[in-house]
Each structure stands twice: as structure tokens, then as C-alpha cells.
Amino acid sequence: MSNKFGHIQKVKFPALSKLLAVGVATHEGEKWVKHRRILNPAFHVEKLKIMLPAFSLCCEELVNKWAQSLGPDGSCEVDASLELQSLTGDVISRTAFGSSYLEGRRIFQLQSEQVGRFMAAIHKIMIPGYTSFPTKNNRRMRQINNEIESILRALIGKRMQAMQEGGSTNNDLIGLLLESNKTDVNENGQSIPGMSIEEVIEECKLFYFAGMETTSILLTWTMVVLSMHPEWQDRAREEVLGLFGKHKLDYEGLNRLKTVTMILYEVLRLYPPASAFTRQTYKEIEIGGIRYPPGVIFEMSVLYTHHDKDIWGDDVHQFRPDRFAEGIFKASKEPGAFFPFGWGPRICIGQNFALLEAKMALCMILRCFEFELAPSYTHAPHTVMMLRPMHGAQIKLRAISS
Numbered sequence: 001m002s003n004k005f006g007h008i009q010k011v012k013f014p015a016l017s018k019l020l021a022v023g024v025a026t027h028e029g030e031k032w033v034k035h036r037r038i039l040n041p042a043f044h045v046e047k048l049k050i051m052l053p054a055f056s057l058c059c060e061e062l063v064n065k066w067a068q069s070l071g072p073d074g075s076c077e078v079d080a081s082l083e084l085q086s087l088t089g090d091v092i093s094r095t096a097f098g099s100s101y102l103e104g105r106r107i108f109q110l111q112s113e114q115v116g117r118f119m120a121a122i123h124k125i126m127i128p129g130y131t132s133f134p135t136k137n138n139r140r141m142r143q144i145n146n147e148i149e150s151i152l153r154a155l156i157g158k159r160m161q162a163m164q165e166g167g168s169t170n171n172d173l174i175g176l177l178l179e180s181n182k183t184d185v186n187e188n189g190q191s192i193p194g195m196s197i198e199e200v201i202e203e204c205k206l207f208y209f210a211g212m213e214t215t216s217i218l219l220t221w222t223m224v225v226l227s228m229h230p231e232w233q234d235r236a237r238e239e240v241l242g243l244f245g246k247h248k249l250d251y252e253g254l255n256r257l258k259t260v261t262m263i264l265y266e267v268l269r270l271y272p273p274a275s276a277f278t279r280q281t282y283k284e285i286e287i288g289g290i291r292y293p294p295g296v297i298f299e300m301s302v303l304y305t306h307h308d309k310d311i312w313g314d315d316v317h318q319f320r321p322d323r324f325a326e327g328i329f330k331a332s333k334e335p336g337a338f339f340p341f342g343w344g345p346r347i348c349i350g351q352n353f354a355l356l357e358a359k360m361a362l363c364m365i366l367r368c369f370e371f372e373l374a375p376s377y378t379h380a381p382h383t384v385m386m387l388r389p390m391h392g393a394q395i396k397l398r399a400i401s402s
């Protein structure tokens, strides 16, 4: 971890866990607490169950598309990282914007372009004032931002009007967010101002950034790792076929998956999509024998902690899903050392959404295809913003005969 005095200091568990709870008592923090309270109902389990058919529809479209690409020998090659990004973009578009899915999809395309442009310029972004230079890239990024905001503004306006006229919330994220915003009541029972339109727009943009890339990266690494470990691929498929056969995947069944869940956790341990996140001290705090003043920014390395031999044992770099057989807390020597979704009050609000989506997608893929790495695949995990495969994930799919 580095602090603003330029020191680099490694802080390990358990001292690290103290930091995870830090960081929400400032002015920024108060705003966050309000946002979190308004967002929470939209991610409640009952709401996720209602979103399940949308997950299912998107996954079905993906496996059907792959089935149509199969050659005469019953196989085809795909870049799983692109395909799964498109899947998770579709899922967010449908679950966030329901009937306005096509506008949602346009936002997803624009944000994907935005991420690509940001990544291409990432080294220059450190130059003070660089983002206001009138370069071609910066002008296009501003244009994209304006287009995203105007689509969202129109969409939110339409929804608010429908709600005023007594229409339903449609149970999509935007509807649930607006409904919760309208009825926001603080702990003392007083109605307090909810989010402004600008803040709702920011939350919608965040759903894409926070929810799309991360989940597609989890699914991509899962396909890569299961290609490297066919014995675990077979075990997972057996479990899926045993539980569901050819029947529809339901919430209760997805919750009973043990092997698939252990596999997803082990992939999240080895390849955490958000490989690091930050915390800022708001009061003086002592960590690892050093006292830090308020305002110090710490970078929490999930990757480093998930690969620490002292915490996970000598097989730390091996893919061993059964280390999670007794649950997350018994998987390592330090309970709490597994935190791909963060920890403490700021923990990822979409973690149940992400895991449900990943289970649904993986089950459907396993039921229809066997897969292995294509000869062109090069294993190169790369951490620019997120931990992704640098050269894509070329996977060979083979249809499972029914």
C-alpha cells in the first residue's frame, strides 16, 4: 500500500481488516449513506428473483447463438471475453431498463467504447489537465458522455412521468430506484430529499461500470480455468445435470449448487476482477504499528491477499475449489481474507446479483457445451483497472449431444 507521503508499506491480515471498515464518516460519506439506503431495496433477494427470467433469456440467446455457429464437426471457436461481455451488457440492459432495453443496450455499447478509449489513454490520464486537452480521443469521450446522459435523462423523465400517472415500477432497477427514491424516509421517520436526477444518472452509469465488466470477467476466467481443469468441468456439469436435467433453472435450484459455487469462489480468489480498491482514513488510525492522520488513501490489494501463502497455504496458486467446501470463512487461516466484493459497509451491493447471473450463465453453458482452450489462447492475466486476460480468451466449444 502507498500513502500520500510516498511511503510504500505492506499491511497484511489481520491489520488489513481494520482498514476495510474505514471511510464513510465524511461529507462524501453522508451522501453515500443516503444513496446506499435508496439503492438497497432494488437489490433485495425478492427483487432478484423477479429478475431471473431476464437473466435466463439473455443466457438462452447466448447459447443459441453459439449453437448456430457450430461447424460440421460440431465445434466452433469463440473469444469468450467478448461474448461474455456482450452477455453481461444485455443482462444489465434488461434488468436495469426493462422495456426500454434497446436504449439500455445503446448505453452499454457507448460505455464499452468509453472503457476502451479510457484504457488506450490510461498512461496519459496521469498528466495533470490531460482530460481537458482537445484531442480526438477526449472529444469523442465527451461526446459519448453527453449521448449517454441524454438517453438516461429521457428515459428517467419518461419513467417519472409514468409513475406520476400511477404506472407500475416494472420491477427493473431504474423503476425500483425511482420508487425507493420517492419514498425515501430516514431512520427517524422523516422524509428527506432523495437523489437528484443528476445523481440517479450517475447511479445508472455505475450499474454498467460496476456490474458489467466485473461479471463478464468472472465468467471469462471461469471458462478459462475449467478448460484447464476438465475434471472440475465434468464435476460441475454432473451437478448441473443432476439438479436440473433439461428443466428450467430456478432460484432455489441455483442456490443448491455446491460444486459450481465452490468453483466460482475459487476463480474469484485466483482472479479477482476488481484486483484492488481504495479506502481513505477519516480519522487518525493505527495500522500495523504506524499512526496515520485523516485523509490518507490506502490501496487494498485483493490480489495480493488472495495469493498470500501465509493465509491460504502452500497450494495458494493452485486451483482447488474444495478449499471452499466448508464455506468462505473456513477456506483460509484468516477468516475475512476472501473479499472479491470488498468488505465492510461499502461491500459490493450487486454481489448476489452477480453470483446469480454467473451461476445461471455457467449452468446453461455447461449443459450445452464442453469446452477447451483454443491453440491461439495465451495465458496473460493483466491488471489495468481490472484483472482481465490481456489477449482475450479463445475457447473451443463442442456441442454435447442430447
Ligand code: HEM
Pocket: 036, 206, 207, 210, 211, 212, 214, 215, 218, 272, 273, 274, 277, 278, 340, 341, 342, 343, 344, 345, 346, 347, 348, 349, 350, 351, 353, 354
Ligand atoms: C463478479 C462481479 C463483481 C465484483 C467482483 C464486484 C466487486 C466490487 C467491489 C470490490 C466493490 C468495492 C467494494 C468496497 O469498496 O468495499 C464494488 C462496489 C460496487 N458494486 Fe460490485 N462487483 C461485482 C458485480 C456488481 C454488479 C452486478 C453490480 C450491479 C448490478 C455491482 C454494483 C456495485 C456498486 C453500485 C458498488 C458501489 C457500492 C458502494 O460504494 O456502496 N457490482 N463491487
